[in-house]
Amino acid sequence: MDRTTVGVTLFGLLFIWATAAPTEKKQGVDIYSYHINSTIHSRYAITVITSRVENRLSESKEVHFQVKIPKNAFISKFRITIDGKTYDGVVQDKEEAQQQYSQAVSRGESAEKTSSVGRTLEEFKTSVMVGASSKVTFELTYEELLIRRLGKYQLLINVQPMQPVADLKIDVAIYESSKICFLEATDASDLEFGYGLTTTKSDKVAWVDFYPTRQQQTSCDNICGKNGLNTDLIITYDVERPNSAGEIKASDSFFVHFSAPTDIKRIPINVVFVIDQSGSMSGRKIIQTRWALLKILDDFAVDDHFGLITFNNRVDVWKPELVQATKTNLESARSFVRQILDQGDTDINAAVLRGVEMLNKHSQDRSASILILLTDGMPNTGETDTTRIQANVKEAIGGKFPFYCLGFGFDVKLDFLEKMALENNGFARRIYEGSDAYLQLQGFYKEVATPLLTNVKLNYTGAVNLTQTRFSQYYKGSEIVVAGQLTNTLETETTGTSKSSKVTYKHSTKKSTGVLLQDTYIRRLWGFLTVKQLLMKEKILNGQEKEAARKEAIDLSLKYTFVTPLTSMVVIKPQEQDVQVAQKPKEKERVNGAENHDSSGTSGPTLFVPPPPPPRPAPRLADPFYIGTHVRFLISSTGQQKPLCYDQPAPLNYRLLTDSSSDYFMKGKLLGHGFQETVFDFKANYHLKLSTKNIRYYDGLNDLTFLWEQEPTERHTDSVSLILKDNEMDITMGTIRVVFLRHKKNGEFFLWPDVKLQPNANIQGIFGKANLQYEELPGSVIKIGHEQVKATWSTATDYRRSSAPVLGCWLVPYESVLPGRLSNFILV
Template identity: 30%
Template sequence: MRLVVSCVQVWLLLHLLLLSLGQIVGSVGEITSLKINANIEHRYAVTQVTTAMKNTNGRSAKLQFQTAMPNAALVSSLIMEIAGTNYTGIIRKKSASRRIYEMAQMKGKTTGVVEQVDDAVQKFVASINVAAHETVTFYMTYEELVKRVDGSYLYSTYIHPGYRIPMVNIDVHIMEREEIIDYKILEMPGQEISSHNPGTKVHGGPMSLGELYLHYHHDDPHDGTGRGVQGVFTVSYDITHYPDGGEVQRVGNYFTHYFSPEGLPKIQTHTVFLLDVSYSMHSGRLDALQTAMASILKGLDVEDTFELLAFSSDVVNVGSFSGEHQQVKKGVRKVKRLVSMGYSNLNAAVLQAIRTANSYNNPQAIKQIVVFTDGQATSGVTDPETIRKNVKEANSHKHPIFSFIFGNNDMKLLERISRDSSGFARYTHHGSTLASQIKAFYKEISKPLLKGVDITYSGTSVDLTTVVRPGISNYYSGQEFVLAGLLIPGALEVHPIVNGMGKDGPYQFPVTRVDARHPFHTSLTNNFTARLWAYLIVKDLLAIADASENVNHTQELHAQAFRIALRFGFVTQLTSLVVVYPDDEYIVVSPQDQLHRERNRHPNNYYESSISGYRRTGRSNIRGNRPQEQVDLDPHFIVYAQGLELPLCFDYHGHNGAIMNLIRDPVSGIIVNGQVTSSAEWPRLTYFTSLFFRLGKVNITITPDRMEVDCLGEDGTRQVKSITKSLWPFYKKNGRRYKHGPDKKLRTLHSKTRQPMSLAGQKRGLGINHIPQSSNVHHTYIRTNNKITNRPDNYFSYNKINNQNNVYGRDFSNRLKRLDDEDSKFCQQNSTWEEGVGRIYGDVMIVLNKKQNLHVTMGDGLAHFAVVRSKNRSGQQFLGFYIKDQQILSAQTHGIIGQFTTKSVRLISPTTLAVNRNNNTENTVKVEVNRRTRKNKHRLSLVSGVLYKRRSLLEETHVECIHIPGKGRGLLDGQPKDYLLNCLHC
């Protein structure tokens, strides 16, 4: 026996991490049988999963075992049976288990993982050493509260070992005080093949007044016709509900209180729908939201009212509506016109939704905010803690905020915002269509019956410090409030007082359904009220600690949660379950390794204020308080480099017609080139007069008065998936913003959110600035009136080197065939700025601001470029180029500006006074530059600079910088001539 046991060396870690299953090496063990036994007593479910896994190999092997459980469940027991001997787990503090785990990793022990699949499921995965032809049996127990959703209690258990199992048994025993009036088996393992999969049987009943038995059995026939099963077993049921103060269950010193009245009249609602229409919503999300919103709005009562707010970079009030048929039709039409575009300014959006709710004056109605978003703030205020603080301060009236979050990312911000306001958040999950999930989410809050529900207990019988309450105060039809607590020593009765405001006025509900008994066993294991209280309070304490902003308070809450989890045997983020083997072998069961999680996630300050942040894998450092990089005038470049607080500035003079490469990224395919033209009056002065962008499949050529967009391929076909010609409700047809809002306050809000940032608040970026300077600085201007000379002949031509968009290389007959294709016409536009803007080509959006600023954005926060047109005193027109934000440029990016995505510069000497050639004193500094050679190697060079100020045309302010003379020699990689091109579109 000892020899067999020693052959089975097992080390398990249950861990809530997004870790690929491919990282666990091993063969898949054969699960010969799986049994699930669930006992649901007054909504509290205790589920035991028994899994037998056999090593069919002729030698000892590492096998992979996996199963799944609901995300809200807490593991309370793990027993392993090996060679007839049982090994039972004990609860330990997480830090002690972590030390054991780290030692095991160093020794190469085997490990297991629990990963979160989506908002509904957590998965147990293990890699185990098992002796030849031996069987390991797992007995895992987990516990959870079965919640009432949309009028039904839903219980699910999962059969997800990664393959089909030949034999499965599921037994569900439900015991309730009130009559079970309905039950349905919504989903069964293998139901998708049930008609072709013999061996499956399902039995329900008999159903007595408050008791129900359900049995599912599958056993593959011995003739080999069976296919095994895997999947989900889901049952829904409901009980009789009364319009009273609910039901109380007391066992010993613990009690639970269930409040779920029905039959009350619905209260009028005023709902502010906040719809995210940023570009990240384009992959079917916005389509699903539009479909769901049409159904949601058509289902509103006539007395209900609603407002629609759409947000991307800005926030727009689409309109206010009643529940009348014509008003709803109007609202649906406007929702269907929305398009995904721009960034996501979540902070401004939620604040505006709160102001909109505050402005509604009907005191009888329930005012609520419903947010549909992917949860990522990419514009405006992006720091989660700042956003949360702003929302808490603004929502003084505690309007409940309900959030539906697209995707299964870790969106703690919206969870916390919703919890702060007595609302809740839901994520998308697998198993049903996105539109149906959205509709189901809203249905939960569509029919409020009570507001301001207040449930109190007498301090003479109940220890009020132990009472766990629901996180919301409005009661909606189909829900249930579950409360739990402890009686003070010697108390035998619980007398709740339940008050709430209904449609017809205040209610006080009597509580007459009270069951009390002494526990059959003194052990807490069999006292469902005690375990339900412990389950609820541990969950509540951890949630409050997660939302707390005070470190000491968080530690105190964690200490309380740990003591209760340890006493009741729950595996939490603070505790682990350890199975001890002979020879000091262990199994460690832990749902969340906090240390490992913190090491693998991005901290809040991950995106540091440095150029190295400009990468595909992270948010741009432009999110910080830095001005964007720019180039305009002579041309004057202002760029930021890693290692310096101040930007670097330098001039790059070019002869008439010179073409320069500004950005070239071989990974993203982004190219930006610029061409300069001399002034007729001052030939040595040059300006940028044309800019060329290659952004994926979209090419854009811009001059001060014209703009050409080309998204056609060599064969003349459209290369982008779609072209959006209307940017309503954010922009007019000419790409300028609407003055939105039904009142002056709203219009004022939008003007504030769009005004240029001060220097201290500018985002760091790259750019080109053409600005007249003092006489001792050379300038390069481009002019487009008749005073400009020698405009290049190929002004709007594509050079043959551009294989994707070669105008001259395309067949002329193909152009004629495209004349009837409306989208193809828009895919090759040569127009004025005003005529050509206000469209989205694939993921590239072009809009106009203040008639002089052209904004080109990619996706939701991938890149934001700005082009400014201006003129000098003589009327000469020129362009300025700015990178306001980006997170797409790779480390391989080059060009006059692009190279600064990775270039590092170090300050060598402090500021000193020196006398220049004009006998003027100036502040000089020396910097060390890490430059890249033509052979892609790096070398250091020392460069002297002067503290200077340059003016930004876009922000209309002066930027302090370190000026490097001589066309940036010693600062730029290579020589200045290396950045000259033969054509604008190369």
């Protein structure tokens, strides 16, 4: 080969090379060894992924190394060994790395940027040209501090070598100074591996080994295939806590203090939920939100107090003051939640300030207050300046209680929510759209639902350079972690307010001067935690304080070789001077309708990402004029009246039927002669998707696929009934029955619904009115309600029948027969 070409991507990873090699098929490239080794010392995990690959062909071949790492982690080392030479990455200030990138671009070398963010993982990719019958070794190291949530630590290791591997080994070693009381290893589908996995545990040490054979990597259920394993190995564990004052580890003049007292009674909570019900929350978002709130209401204790606020362009309060979680109040709250509907704009400022006002008016004595905001968009009415909103909220709360912000989906500006939460002792979290969104919401609430202490302060003598030492609240199942540098004998004092009184815990330990190789992790843990907290401070500070936090974060990142949002890892190949720049990504968001993956400011071409659908238009007083094709709908009339028909604009996605009382939602994509796809959601657990090719059904446990024209099939539960016969699908969910027929016209298939039963008068959507009564006036005028419209005698095909007969009908404007403005039923 003439020249070795190296390209690296890590979400914001930039590729720069002087020559570009074509991408070929993977044939002839063998990953003969793939090892993942993770070592955990007192919650601090260092994971090394090593992949050894051989090009067995007689010509050069592009070889790929692709892994996923936890978002909370920092890459600390990356190395490529090829042709007997090793190329190490060097961490630099991002601006310095950018200069090398810009110089490469100015020389005419290609430059690309890509990014791909999942819920908990970031993707790292590397490609390198390997000569005939040659080998390459990739080695990636990342580090993370495991966070205790709901009483467990979790280590997640993605296992996806991209092909079956003869030598595949995952080794995890856990070393704790307290007894390990719980250990479990599962895969992402929550099923324990039935092969190649062993767990061993002594008092303070545990091992997890996963050595699947090549055959096992292709023959297991769900997570295996011709490309080998594709799963996440999830290891959860916890330790005993015999000392309420906590656990201290010290070495190399550094210490870490873990505090998680359990001998305290739960503090009653005062919580206000501020729920976005604007138009952009339509469909699954609002259904999942209602479902989550109903579940959360079940978790309240009788001595808790709570309030519910919904908002769009106006603020609606369930009760003007917080009320006790009595049986009567909870039942009333459930009725309120079931009636939450989506419509209007988004006034975040007024809604949050109202929530603060309610909490401030309520007695805080012997209780803990929490404010929770759930929104899926940006403020577009009332106060819309995000900086002023943040200032208003911070002033109103005044540090009295934490504020948590949950951003639903990718239309929300998470940076705005994150700063607002951090300024008020809380945090922001994205809720990902999907069938488990309500579980994400419920899971978050469980983390903060059991406060044990408020106003927690940790004081230390004999130590400097401490990480955060003050916490507004401490919750059951979590853990407070403080690290610092020792100057003398360490004495600690932890104080806080419990349900009944103030509590104090004391602890002391001698300064350790000995340096054991395996104990250098305490120094790195301190560096990791300090950088994390400096990055959070940098987001909320201004002026010189912001610059000081930024500089300190950069200096520590360079010292500990962490790839952070402020640093980059540069791989410089000797002689040829090819440059690759690896950057810590920002989580993708939508900006002006397009996905924004990284704000590094780099120039040069980027990999093309298809733009997502445009944002939902703001509500209007009248419907816009839709240009495009139309599909003719028939609507039955009462008595012996002739049917009405109207032309519906297409192609568009429509809300077809919704029933808030039963969490029922049906939507459809109108295209061509009818619907190309329809989706049902019912009680959050049930999900049904009909396309012209097949039918997918998920009931919370089973994921089934049916084919049109297959043998007659029936599936029944207590509240759902599915009957498939040939090209007809009979669907009953709760009290609503709809029959879908599959038709074919001009060689194309399409779907059409026939609503058979909808006893609830509150059902909304395009098919919200099953029948319509009108009066026929002279001159081809139709009177519907109080409105008179000009009609034309026409025809329409009745696709609600398998025979699809052509019927005569009065053609009227769609505005006259729809139960509301058309824009109310359009989904994007």
